[in-house]
Amino acid sequence: MTYDVAIVRQPLNALFDLKGSPAAIQNWAADVLPTLPERPNSRTGQASVELYHVGRNHWIARAPLEQEAELEKHLSPTNCPAEISIVRVSDTLTFFRVVGPQADEVMSIACPLDIHETEFGEETVTYTELFGLKALIMRCEDGFEFAVEQSFGDMAEDYLSRAVA
Amino acid sequence: MMLIPCPFCGKRNESEFIFGGAVGADRPDPNSVNDAEWVEYLTVAPNPLGPVQERWWHARGCSEWVTIWRDTRTHDIVEAPDDSE
Numbered sequence: 001m002t003y004d005v006a007i008v009r010q011p012l013n014a015l016f017d018l019k020g021s022p023a024a025i026q027n028w029a030a031d032v033l034p035t036l037p038e039r040p041n042s043r044t045g046q047a048s049v050e051l052y053h054v055g056r057n058h059w060i061a062r063a064p065l066e067q068e069a070e071l072e073k074h075l076s077p078t079n080c081p082a083e084i085s086i087v088r089v090s091d092t093l094t095f096f097r098v099v100g101p102q103a104d105e106v107m108s109i110a111c112p113l114d115i116h117e118t119e120f121g122e123e124t125v126t127y128t129e130l131f132g133l134k135a136l137i138m139r140c141e142d143g144f145e146f147a148v149e150q151s152f153g154d155m156a157e158d159y160l161s162r163a164v165a
Numbered sequence: 166m167m168l169i170p171c172p173f174c175g176k177r178n179e180s181e182f183i184f185g186g187a188v189g190a191d192r193p194d195p196n197s198v199n200d201a202e203w204v205e206y207l208t209v210a211p212n213p214l215g216p217v218q219e220r221w222w223h224a225r226g227c228s229e230w231v232t233i234w235r236d237t238r239t240h241d242i243v244e245a246p247d248d249s250e
Binding site: 040041054055056058112113126127128129132133134135 | 173174175177178180181224225226227228229
């Protein structure tokens with residue numbers, strides 16, 4: 001069976017891993033980041049910067065790669081207070097988009113999560129597994145977007161292409 | 166297949182978790198127990214017929230450690246028994 005989807009590998013993004021208490025992170029980075037998403041596994045956005053709440057006291061900031069240097073300058077990971085941790089992780093994740101009328105069916109093959117709109121809305125971002133790999137998944141226009149560890153990028157692409165063939 | 170309640174993510178598929186072992190007794194003071202008791206603490210994991218307290222790591226999720234009670238007869242996640250500490 002073939003599926004009516006397109007699988008598109010995304011270019012690198014500027015990614016920063018932030019850990020610490022919400023108040024400390026907000027204090028340090030309020031001027032460059034959107035408001036911290038309070039609900040677990042949700043996201044907020046401001047201009048082209050998005051913030052994902054992926055764990056207890058754990059967020060991922062994402063922006064286009066062109067903004068990496070500017071974000072790093074403002075977040076200043078090497079000078080941040082000891083109670084928070086900011087690490088540039090742009091090179092560690094590869095993003096894919098699965099878009100098209102049957103994107104949800106393909107994602108259901110790949111991951112065990114309930115991705116119906118009532119359970120997995122526009123604002124949901126969560127780590128789950130995708131073909132057994134840890135993956136960050138979310139909705140995007142006309143489908144889903146997910147990220148796996150950079151070194152598993154080719155493997156995830158291969159799995160997906162076999163699933164939809 | 167179990168749906169394990171993660172305190173951060175809610176109920177998630179068992180396959181997102183890694184089993185962290187049964188919750189054993191607290192570590193005794195090695196100077197106050199005999200050799201047999203020390204070996205028992207080191208090597209014997211709880212293995213009851215019925216509810217057992219276990220640790221699971223949400224490795225392919227939010228990385229939380231979760232402690233649950235699981236009934237070894239039914240594989241159901243259950244409430245802590247009344248006599249549990």
